[in-house]
Amino acid sequence: MIKLSRFTDYAVVILAELARGEAGRLRLAASDIAARTNLPEPTVAKILKSLTRAGILSSTRGVNGGYGLTRMAEKITVADIITAMDGPISLTDCADSSPCVLEGHCSMHGRWGKVNFAIRTALSSVTLVDLMQVSVRKPSPFALPAGESAAVEE
Amino acid sequence: MIKLSRFTDYAVVILAELARGEAGRLRLAASDIAARTNLPEPTVAKILKSLTRAGILSSTRGVNGGYGLTRMAEKITVADIITAMDGPISLTDCADSSPCVLEGHCSMHGRWGKVNFAIRTALSSVTLVDLMQVSVRKPSPFALPAGESAAVEE
């Protein structure tokens, strides 16, 4: 199974929360985001840092600091989010990392190139907005267990 | 990073070996395949069983038994191979498995649907033949370390 890390799903939940308020102009502290999403705070903090390093979020320090989107949700693709959280999108370990020791006789190198390209194209065609438009039919009547993805549209 | 299991890459190597001889009519025993691909035999055996269960290979038991492709390499897609080795193609755990306990309020359920569809489409458009056409420029001058993907076109 091709799996993305749980963090990537959390990241979408977090980004969706930030994209909701005032056309993306919302600015929230890590603790607020954790509270709103019901995700554990240390985990949220870690994800926010990754998203900031990748340039999807901007951060401000100090007393009234927090995080906010750097661009509109329409401009944030699934490929952007996955890349931020998990590194380059590639089905194999070495297919895209430059320091490949087996360079020249590693059969993986060329083999998966077309597939990786196809995947990247597919993931670039879906944006954060697309992910947000899907609302859950029945809102959760009770609190989700800790550790579960917990973004339920109310 | 979105990763496929190493087994899936091995599977491609094995299938490529079987697709080479006589327009796919080759029939080889597990031990032969292990020898030709330089992959550990128990691992090869395991992969062959998975591919057989999935219907990509057929097997015959007994003294002159072995494995062979059930259809032409052009008809075997990357999606087929990945599904055979790693189960349904889905970026999340529950998005496609029927027994989802959180059914109804699991936010993942709808969220990744479009993305999964895009991925499956992309993977269905690449066939085993496409993967085989990529040959390595310099053949390996020495044996690859055990555990590395070791299919080098000679």
Added chain:
DNA sequence: TAAAATAGAACTATATAAGTCCTGTATTTT
């Protein structure tokens, strides 16, 4: 009937991901 080859399951070890915690740095308010 003996040898060769696949089928399938159970088990162990290892690598990766997830989660937590600690220390440091920047900014704002009092």
Added chain:
DNA sequence: AAAATACAGGACTTATATAGTTCTATTTTA
């Protein structure tokens, strides 16, 4: 200027999934 607030980054622990191995049963041909 000092204190409080909030982000930055790294180290560490634990849990889980993957990879790999081994053993037993079944099937087929010589």
